[in-house]
Amino acid sequence: MFDLTNLSVHFGPATALREASLTIRPGDRLGIVGESGSGKSMLALCLMGMAPEAATLSGTLTIDGRDMADATERDWQALRARRVAMIFQEPMAALNPLSRVGDTVMDPLRLHLGLSKQAARARALDLFAEVGIPDPEARLRQFPHELSGGQRQRVLIALALACDPDLLIADEPTTALDANVALRITDLLVRLSAERNMALLFISHDLAAVARATSDIAVMYGGDIVERGPTRAVLDSPAHPYTRGLLGARPSATALPRDAKGKRARLPTIPGTVPGMADLPKGCRFAGRCPVELPRCASERPAVTKPGPDRSAICHVPSKEALA
Amino acid sequence: MAYFLFRRTLGFVLTLLAVSVVVFAVMNILPGDPALTILGLDATEDALAALREQLGLNDPLLSRYFSWIGNALTGDFGISHSFRVPVSELIAERLPMTLSLAVAGMIFTVILALIMGIGAAANHRKAGDWGVMFLSQLGIAVPAFWLSMLLVLLFAVKLRWLPPGGFPGWSDPIAAMRALILPTVALGLVQSSVLARVTRSSALEVMRQDFIRTARATGFSRQRVLWRHVLPNALVPIVTIVGMQFAALVTGTIVIENVFYLPGLGRLIFQSIANRDLPTVQALVMLFAAIVVTANFIVDLLYVVIDPRLKARA
């Protein structure tokens, strides 16, 4: 069980993550959505004990009841791969180009689990088969540049699964992939999570993928978790103006309305851009871009509201429909 | 792959030929009359004529070039005018000295540079990093021959731990190795400054890449990530520089041998200049240039071994 309480990450005066609280239990499938710079990757790195050295952390992070505040790099090394594993956005860049993918996957098996070369090889073959890599025997001997993007991502998933982790963090796992490959990878992650009773933290800015992959969702903006709840409920009736904006900005499957000249209307976007970490407003981070902003929003941090069962939002003016 | 090998080998052979043309031209056309250069202005006409005959100077230039190159390929570099023995014998006698110095210098360079460079990268923006950067900046500016003198001053003159120069021969291996320590350090320190900087920046470049994060996320220790993932990927630029440096080290031996009075090819070249022994100088310059070209050729081939991605393209 992974438990974050009021976890904050600062870089000098700048805030990358503000008082984030989350609990992840075995088998949970939690999605985190937000734009780049919202703090979602920082949250993931904290769970891996891989926050940049320049960062200062406060709040508590416990893993299976153990407080990780004074954990050393060595302690974290013992947890990585075995308890928590991670896959990344760019499957090409995330694999050592000079190492055969078989060796890459066998490395942790031999080093962490102490398997012999033959045993590690057999296990790697099983893993490749489990993640749906065709002809695993031949693939083991190939280099990353010889595989397709989807296959590379499957290799990375196999690598992450190697030591049977309790939690798999997938940071934008489908962003760099073709749409149909992305769908299959998403489904693979869901299936693996269910079969292994492994928690899945699915980080993405792609709402469709998150909706497909997760049962719960956390929406992040400017280092804050602005809204939380069951995926279905949050996406159906978003309480936070930012979530509503995200949903509005999503290219939908149905065609956009055409105007009189036959041009497609532009995608609705959230006005303005995400401010830099150092320039965020003190109160609600979304102040300045928010369509329903009150005068106090920029200076006063909103309290947590409960728009529904198992739901929370940090907003002075949460949507009435959601509250109803 | 075969085409790649063929192209590179052809380029290598053509470069060697071009180099030999340059060496031949400088040594045979520039002097006007090599016999006069060798014997000096007060030589008798008979002596000059005899030497011209012996050197084959009466033949047309082109046939002289081809006979020089043809003979050189069979290991015949002519007769040394001053030592009165075949140049090939002189080379065979002194090549081991030069090669052992160059190889020792290379090993010292690579080991020191990898430790310093990778260490600096691993401690990026910390004291160790700054220290390595400062020392290497200084090292690049220090002439090898002056560094040699400082080493001699400290370890031979002041502390008397090591001999200031000379070479006792390999019959006493301990004494021979002791005699090689200071020359090796002097030869290698400067080059390792360059290589350490290349290693550091190359390693930093690799450390920014995603697969290093993957490796860390897989729970490997920093040390293991460094040597198993960072170093191999940082090697391509390192190998380029090492190839160029081997060339620099081999020519560097010319200087170092003269500082430490080591009986290698570098000493021989200077004795030959003093003796106006043109055939020997010509052979030695060609040999050194050939080593430089060969080192670069080997580097070209090594890329393919190191990086499987190039194999596909090659």
Add this chain to the structure above:
Amino acid sequence: MKRLPVNLLIGAALVLLVIGAAALSLIWTPHDYTEMNIRGKFGPPSELHWLGTDQLGRDVVSQLMAAARNSMAVALAAVLIGGSIGTALGLLASAIGGWVEDLVMRIADIGFAFPALLFAIMLAAVFGPSLTNAILAISFINIPVFARVARASANQIWTREYVTAAQAAGLTRAAISRDHILPNIAAPIIVQATIEFAVAILAEAALSYLGLGAQPPAPSWGRMLSEAQTLMYLAPQLAIYPGLCIVTAVLGFGLLGDGLRDVTDPRLVRER
């Protein structure tokens, strides 16, 4: 205004120091650097002789200053000769392209097979050792270096729109090279020249040390060191000062070159 990089400032300060000493030596040195005084040999530092005297009683400071002049002159000549020929070849290769470009670059590759030392050895064997030969040898190795830099930079400029416009306006390739290409590759050429200046100072010192450069009594840091080497047991201090001068000069031009590159080439904002 961005802050100037530290290496540029330190480099510029060291370079000014060395050039200043060299320039000053043209009009004033504490003593005549050739003036011998056998009774005053190996003198310790004193008010009269700041760094003492050498084996012939000559003033060390005066010799070092005169040697700085020699070092700067040799490096300047070598970089000017090699730099202009190399840059011209690079511009030519880039302007004409095709087999001419290939040929020039092949020849440049061959040039890389000859370190300055080998070339100086050949010239010394043929003509006898002299400072002129040393300058020629150092110039020669600069040609391929500058040819490469000039060609690579020029090739980038040739693709710019204003060059296409000039071509459309009917300007010859020679005129474009002169009016548009050369001014725009000046920055990388100057950076390279600064770095090659440092290399040339090192090369001159090494060649003079080996007896292939400055001949006695011409002043040279390298030659002072070769004389000091035979006296190392007697007067180790004489082996120190000229080396420090070489390091100062080489470090200065090297840092200045790096700093100039950092300032002029925004693409290369490198980690340091």
